[in-house]
Amino acid sequence: xxxxxxxxxFKTLMSSLLLASSMAVAGSASADEPLKIGFxxxxxxxxxxxxxxxxxxxxxxxEKFGDKIQVKYIESVxxxxxxxxxxxxxxxxxxxLIFGTSFGFMNPMVKVAKAFxxxxxxxxxxxxxxxxxxxxxxxxYEGRYLSGIIAGSMTKSNTLGYVAAFxxxxxxxxxxxxxxxxxxVNPKAEVKVVWVNAWFDPGREREATVALIDxxxxxxxxxxxxxxxxxxxxEKGKYSIGYNSDMSKYGPKYQLTAVTHHWEQFYIDQVQQxxxxxxxxxxxxxGVKEGMIGLSPLNPAVPKEVADKVEQAxxxxxxxxxxPFAGPVVDQDGKERVAAGSNISDEDLSKMDYYxxxxxxxxPK
Amino acid sequence: MDMNTLVLILAATVAAAIPxxxxxxxxxxxxxxxxxxxxxxxxxxxxxxxxxxxxxxxGQLWLAVIVGALAGxxxxxxxxxxxxxxxxxxxxxxxxxxIFGIGLSAFIGQGYTSVALDGLxxxxxxxxxxxxxxxxxxFSYNILVYLAVVAFVGIWWFLYKSRAGLILRAVxxxxxxxxxxxxxxxxxxxxxxxxxxxMAGVGGAxxxxxxTPLWAEGMTAGRGWIALAxxxxxxxxxxxxxxxxxxxxxxxxxxxxxQGLGVEIPSQFLSMLPYLATIIVLVLISRDAGVxxxxxxxxxxxxxxxxxx
Numbered sequence: 238x239x240x241x242x243x244x245x246x247f248k249t250l251m252s253s254l255l256l257a258s259s260m261a262v263a264g265s266a267s268a269d270e271p272l273k274i275g276f277x278x279x280x281x282x283x284x285x286x287x288x289x290x291x292x293x294x295x296x297x298x299x300e301k302f303g304d305k306i307q308v309k310y311i312e313s314v315x316x317x318x319x320x321x322x323x324x325x326x327x328x329x330x331x332x333x334l335i336f337g338t339s340f341g342f343m344n345p346m347v348k349v350a351k352a353f354x355x356x357x358x359x360x361x362x363x364x365x366x367x368x369x370x371x372x373x374x375x376x377x378y379e380g381r382y383l384s385g386i387i388a389g390s391m392t393k394s395n396t397l398g399y400v401a402a403f404x405x406x407x408x409x410x411x412x413x414x415x416x417x418x419x420x421x422v423n424p425k426a427e428v429k430v431v432w433v434n435a436w437f438d439p440g441r442e443r444e445a446t447v448a449l450i451d452x453x454x455x456x457x458x459x460x461x462x463x464x465x466x467x468x469x470x471x472e473k474g475k476y477s478i479g480y481n482s483d484m485s486k487y488g489p490k491y492q493l494t495a496v497t498h499h500w501e502q503f504y505i506d507q508v509q510q511x512x513x514x515x516x517x518x519x520x521x522x523x524g525v526k527e528g529m530i531g532l533s534p535l536n537p538a539v540p541k542e543v544a545d546k547v548e549q550a551x552x553x554x555x556x557x558x559x560x561p562f563a564g565p566v567v568d569q570d571g572k573e574r575v576a577a578g579s580n581i582s583d584e585d586l587s588k589m590d591y592y593x594x595x596x597x598x599x600x601p602k
Numbered sequence: 603m604d605m606n607t608l609v610l611i612l613a614a615t616v617a618a619a620i621p622x623x624x625x626x627x628x629x630x631x632x633x634x635x636x637x638x639x640x641x642x643x644x645x646x647x648x649x650x651x652x653x654x655x656x657x658x659x660x661g662q663l664w665l666a667v668i669v670g671a672l673a674g675x676x677x678x679x680x681x682x683x684x685x686x687x688x689x690x691x692x693x694x695x696x697x698x699x700x701i702f703g704i705g706l707s708a709f710i711g712q713g714y715t716s717v718a719l720d721g722l723x724x725x726x727x728x729x730x731x732x733x734x735x736x737x738x739x740x741f742s743y744n745i746l747v748y749l750a751v752v753a754f755v756g757i758w759w760f761l762y763k764s765r766a767g768l769i770l771r772a773v774x775x776x777x778x779x780x781x782x783x784x785x786x787x788x789x790x791x792x793x794x795x796x797x798x799x800x801m802a803g804v805g806g807a808x809x810x811x812x813x814t815p816l817w818a819e820g821m822t823a824g825r826g827w828i829a830l831a832x833x834x835x836x837x838x839x840x841x842x843x844x845x846x847x848x849x850x851x852x853x854x855x856x857x858x859x860x861q862g863l864g865v866e867i868p869s870q871f872l873s874m875l876p877y878l879a880t881i882i883v884l885v886l887i888s889r890d891a892g893v894x895x896x897x898x899x900x901x902x903x904x905x906x907x908x909x910x911x
Binding site: 454472601 | 712
């Protein structure tokens with residue numbers, strides 16, 4: 238809690254100053270004043286990571302819509318009660334379209350949305366909707382599957398390392414998709430998972446990476462928020478696969494690729510709809526096909542035929558011919574979870590609480 | 603588990619324990635002088651950001667360590683001024699120092715989140731570093747690890763073998779008696795507090811330029827608090843601080859290996875284990891109440907000023 242509190246207080250002060258100044262000029266409002274848009278982020282934007290990718294979307298709408306919109310963002314908003322206050326501030330200072338980019342903003346946004354029926358809200362990674370609240374998410378697991386193809390093809394020890402934050406469905410489905418991608422090209426590949434029980438602790442992420450490498454894993458990927466895994470793998474001379482953003486700056490020699498998020502088109506569409514007055518609350522779960530998930534440029538160390546396989550799988554995904562969880566999906570105890578001939582449903586996917594075949598160890602419950 | 607894995611775990615243990623050793627030994631000296639500074643986490647994180655910025659701008663890693671130490675000492679100076687000169691409550695001031703340090707470091711480090719840095723490398727001594735087992739265990743760390751060993755020996759010698767250390771302990775036991783004997787209590791405490799800040803700063807610098815060469819807000823992730831707890835559970839004895847820090851690092855590393863081996867223990871429990879194991883072991887080895895009384899500085903946390911006496 239104390240982690241962001243000082244920075245937040247400063248920002249709160251600044252936003253109340255902004256609020257005061259916007260009230261002062263309210264009299265001059267006219268019909269073609271710009272659409273005011275607000276973003277609430279859970280962490281600082283920085284140069285890489287989850288929030289950084291969302292901020293690229295902010296830059297994209299500013300470029301596309303120019304004077305027609307006026308965008309403001311608030312970083313490091315803690316989840317919980319503080320979030321409600323910040324989002325309420327954004328709404329009451331005249332922002333008509335508000336994006337909240339963290340799961341923990343869901344209930345605060347539902348509350349504020351009810352209090353501001355004229356304002357449109359969009360919440361990332363949640364599942365609740367209201368008359369004026371939509372949600373959006375990306376099919377991270379599709380990118381995991383594609384990166385798994387690279388890892389499965391390039392591993393020599395057939396042991397892949399995975400540094401993971403918390404055993405929640407979003408993380409578990411990524412691990413499962415990764416091994417399914419890897420085994421699609423190399424049935425002997427296995428994944429070792431180490432849970433650090435933190436989204437962000439560079440020290441422990443590094444320790445987990447080194448432990449995995451010491452146990453014979455030769456390609457390491459992660460579902461945590463810092464760049465420590467990629468840089469630790471670089472230091473040890475082992476390949477890595479980044480997450481959220483291209484982390485090749487931290488792993489110039491050894492990052493094979495990164496599973497990246499792309500929100501630009503989504504944000505452009507939403508703003509366009511509000512401007513056209515056609516906006517409706519939707520639940521968008523976009524993947525490779527919608528361009529929301531991709532891979533960063535591949536390391537030259539990735540052989541051409543592997544790159545071709547990835548391209549082919551990507552094309553098949555876009556064409557709807559390939560689903561990372563197409564049946565049969567068998568869990569590690571041999572129980573069939575998805576029957577042959579069918580794909581997993583989105584509902585089952587979002588509740589995934591088992592490891593598929595090929596993952597060592599047991600999923601912590 | 604084969605020998606090789608064991609050696610790797612032990613080497614990783616040492617590397618993980620170093621920031622705790624620096625910060626806890628520094629705090630030990632502070633507390634031995636009778637001052638309780640709860641701002642270790644804040645001093646560490648400020649040391650980390652200043653060291654990282656220096657390294658990123660100049661490429662001089664040694665300079666970065668020195669700047670990290672100075673930044674920690676600068677934070678400590680603030681603490682010293684407020685608690686020793688203005689005689690404010692040490693607990694409250696220390697807590698404020700931590701919150702301030704976290705906010706300040708986030709603010710000044712803004713432009714440096716995710717700047718890539720070529721960190722401090724492990725040394726390589728011809729022949730010695732390539733010896734089997736011994737080479738990995740003793741001769742393949744970065745230079746700050748050896749500095750921590752030097753600091754440990756130096757502090758132990760200072761506290762128990764030097765006259766200055768005796769004065770420091772006397773000040774911590776009974777500032778009024780020390781004052782009556784003609785020692786300058788406030789000056790001794792200032793020096794101890796500054797030293798503690800510098801050590802915390804070096805611990806932070808180790809994190810940001812050697813262990814994980816990057817800067818990220820709140821990257822110390824609670825290690826300052828663990829260092830504080832180590833001092834108490836080690837009953838203010840440098841040797842036990844060292845054992846506690848190594849134990850904490852060791853269990854942390856071992857639990858990652860256990861997970862990687864696929865042992866069926868919930869990872870949440872394993873994450874808790876370092877804290878549990880360290881506390882239990884230190885409590886067991888220090889369970890003699892008489893020894894605790896002997897080692898705990900009698901005036902710990904109490905404000906003192908010569909005009910009051």
